[in-house]
Amino acid sequence: MDDRFTQASGTHVYTGCELLVKGALESGVSLLTGYPGSPLAEVFDAIQRNAELLKNNGIIAQIANNEALSIARLNGSQMADVRAIAFMKSVGLHVASDALAISNLAGTTGGAVVVVGDDTWSHSTQVPADSRFLARHVYTPLLEPSTFQELKDWINCAFQISAAADLYVCYLTTENQASGGGNVELQPNIYPDITGLKQVNLDTQLIDADKRVVLPPHTAQIEMETLQERLPAALETARDLGLNTIQFVGDTASKKRYPLGFVSAGLAHSCLLHALGELNLYGDIPVLKLGMTHPIDANIVRAFAEEVDEIYVVEEKRPLLENEIKALLTQMYQDGGIKRYVNVWGKQFPDGLAGIPAASGLDASILIQQLIPLFKHRLATRESTGYSEVSNPLVDLRHLTREEALQKEVSEQQIDIPQRTPTFCPGCPHRDSSSVFLEITRQFMDTDYMKKRHNSGPVDLVFHGDIGCYSMLKYEPFPRLMHNLSAMALGGGSGAGIDPFIKNKQIVFMGDSTFFHGGMSAISDSIKNNQDIAYIILDNQTTAMTGHQPTPAGELDLLGNPTFAQDIEQVAQGLAGDSEIDIVRTNPEDRVNYKKHLEKTILKPGVKIVIADKECAITYHRRLRREQRKTIAKDGFLKHEKHINITPEVCEFCRECTVATGCPGLKIVNTDYGEKVAIDQSNCVSDGACARIKYACPAFEEVIVTRKRPPQAQTTASGYRDLLRDDPLPPPPPLRFERSWNTYAAGVGGMGIGTISKVLVVAGYLQGYDVTFCDRKGLAIRNGGVYTHLAYMQPGVHASPMIPYGKADLLLGLDILEAVRGITPRSLFRVASPDRTAAVVNTAKTETITTLIGKDDFDPDTLEETLQIHTKSEAYFGIDLFTISEQLFGNKLYANMMLLGTAFQHRLIPLELEPLQLALKQMVPHADLETNMKAFNVGRRLALDSPQLADETPRQPSYAEMLSEKRQILERKRGGKRLAQRYVKLVEDVVETMDVGPDNIHRLLALYVYDLIQFEGINYAQMYVEKVKQVHAHDSASYDYRATKAAIRYLHKVMLIKDEVYVAHLLTSEEKFARDKELYKVDTKNGDRIKYVHLNRPHFTVMGLDFEADIDTRNWQLNLMKRMKFLRRLLPEWHAKEKAFREWYISRVIDTFAPTDVEAYDKHLRALECVEEVRGYREIRYPKMEAAKQTVEGLLGSVTSDQ
Structure with a gap:
């Protein structure tokens, strides 16, 4: 239980969703229900965290199967004198609207409130949201709280209005309110008289069926009562509660009207006041704040109209309030209720000026952009019509000009960066299904495949989309798997509309909660309609998309009470009855059998149901980590660890694994052999989906580490060891600010931006500031961007949740790409300016899905230059925190605290050390607190020691070191001394002969010659050297020996045929073993052992026949295989295509190199480099070899080897 939810006085900080729950508790609620959906999904998390509090007081909290059922719960609850509240997102209100329309007219007893979350920016909602229209359509009063204090307090107001008016009340919040938060004043909770623990007997004779049962002919009468009595009662109650107010109007008896005034409500009102404050006009211009926007209070609108010449309506989305106010004032003017016609503006301003945008949402920056031209036109160019002496009507033109210049500056920056699209989490079971369907989809269009496997022609599969985690199928690398989208649970309905007219087979993905x-x-x-469609029910045992709320298939409800677990397979079987519909439950992780079953099932006629049964990776690994912590607490260490590893020397960088999975547990690294795919050990959960891809290279393996005793303290990499010293650090002098201080933090889901936000929010509160914040998460948990806006304010200063353009005092970039996204004009934020914004940035590269699959790229160095240009140059600090975190803590996930510590020690955060440390203790789980504290202090030391670190960071070995290392390895082979001597002489001779540039080229040459010796012996390596020297003989320093350098790299690539023998060597090499021991912290002297399960697919061609099998091999087997070089001669057809390509490259490209001019040199250089894209194994590689040949023929034309 969270103590903040029982706090009865004083203040504390809460998120918007938490405030809704606390407001309900302070209102005496008996029932909380709804259906999780962004931006209100975290309401249910707050309820779940406080299950003990609710159960102890008999308060019922239930997630309904859908939003309509939650409204029906409210309907039933109003048969007794209880207060009930439902939470849902805007599209959920669409689902619930029928039930709401009827239930609302049936009336209330204790009170019924429907909280709806509008995602006005459509960050995580498939359609634009404006629930104000639907509230009017079903005759519900509508409240729109503006501040976070109101967000909590007005829940009670809503219940009072509901009871007084005998109507349900719609309570509108938006994403920036629900995902934001701040400090508020608190009241005691009120615990209801009627609860699950204090039940009553319902006297059915007292039920007024004519009222409770809305059916004709009573409907028309109830409608009239609603319009004439109930809605006016709601309005009167809102007046009594003071929800509608006129702000910033002085003594009307001593002056004339104001030139203009604003009308606003909800978040738009908060943004308006923030914008006026930034323009130095806060309190100078009248504002009508409408807390209840339906029905509108005509009296207060009339009173406001008498104070101003013109009215400007500031509202998100379409001009609803604007049109209603226009209609009201027009009617009043026509009836003589007002003596003059009052112009009402909103979406269009006078004299052709652009008004308030009708699309997406609002923030202070958008309003500043629109209001500056208006104020210059309407206020600065006309004399006062009678302001009091206290309020000066003339705006400060110089200030407006400065603000206008800032808006222009941040909006005209030219920054081109890739999008970061969401994807499935590492280990997500949906990735198993989607990657299999990608392969099936491709193979089903292959005529030969379909004829051979299914005796059928090609089949073009049609996929109908739905709402859930599997909506990520829209994005790379899976867009082929979603062709349309209707709404939640309606994918099959889309199929029904096209089914009678097409021959295609159809697929629908459906989640368990959606089921x-x-x-x-x-x-x-x-x-019923005998559709030809396959339902793939993705049963991951949770409502994963919205934060892992329970489903009807679970054994516990939201409060942890035991419930009956409903089995999807049994329910589906009940629907199928005695029909022959195929219903199968299977584990998608068993890729081979899963694929076979899917292919067979899809091709059957009629309805087919496949239940893909695999737990959500997040819930599984949360449970696993809890078990591991228990083990560590008991034994002091983990006896067994399992990892997925990629051997870079074996990886061909064909990207088949990334294209087939799009898994963020993969990353791209630079090696001596070029770019390679690697495992991101901080993200990977060792699920193995990448290794199960049919055409993934044999570089994948399972690494099993066993330990007999706790790991010994290991020496940290020399460049960073001093960062862990524990001598005291002096805190920096306190940073002060006058009115407000803003910070913007950006990262990727899972990096810990949310933790930074929590720590800074609580620390600011403990420091005594007013705090407001907004965590823009969107689809962050699925590799999307996450962004935090946070403001500290002195008392009396107003701020909305979002930082205005160019007004961030500090930019914290945990991901450099997302940090730059925060300043680009293409984003919504544009927070930085070079005159104001300091920046602390992690410069490590985190791939997007499009860069991971090779469709886009970005350069961190270029992004860093961009940040330095657009922030304060003297207050910029950038460093690769991921590398340091991995070196010190074995995981990059502590970089967030290092980032925070660095910013603090640089005196960029207006906090003292004590509240910051206390916030860390409160917000970081106890099990991780010590390491997070260390990481925070490492960050502080980085602020002081970073210049010294530059010379101590790990570096590549030099040429001499490389030559010595490889010589020593060769010496340990049988007969190795002579071989090593010949190796050294061969390399030294060629280096002495060819002076082609820096030490790094010589180092690579030493490495590549060594590789070829390991592959086929010294003579094979000698041939490589002679061919390189042959190219060098025709090269020139005037060309910077570019052709020679290309030959060194690409001839090695072509000659090093990675057959099963050489791959076995690479997977068991001495160098690899040493590297793995360091990576996985294996200390053999301490009893640690490391074992491998290599995920191989050996392929042999014997007498024209191909033999291939999936084999999980151990090191002893590979140690035998790597000694079988004789197979290359025994099986001449084995890798014949690779051998032929090698011979072609040597004869057609290497041997013909003799350029006579610059043009010929350039063409031949490109021919040498043509094998860059020849990657992968066999089926993946062969088409690329043919493409390379065609490229060379196009470049070299009639050049012959004789030339």
């Missing part, structure tokens, strides 16, 4: 939400009905519809 219970409405998917059962869709399946029933498909069965």
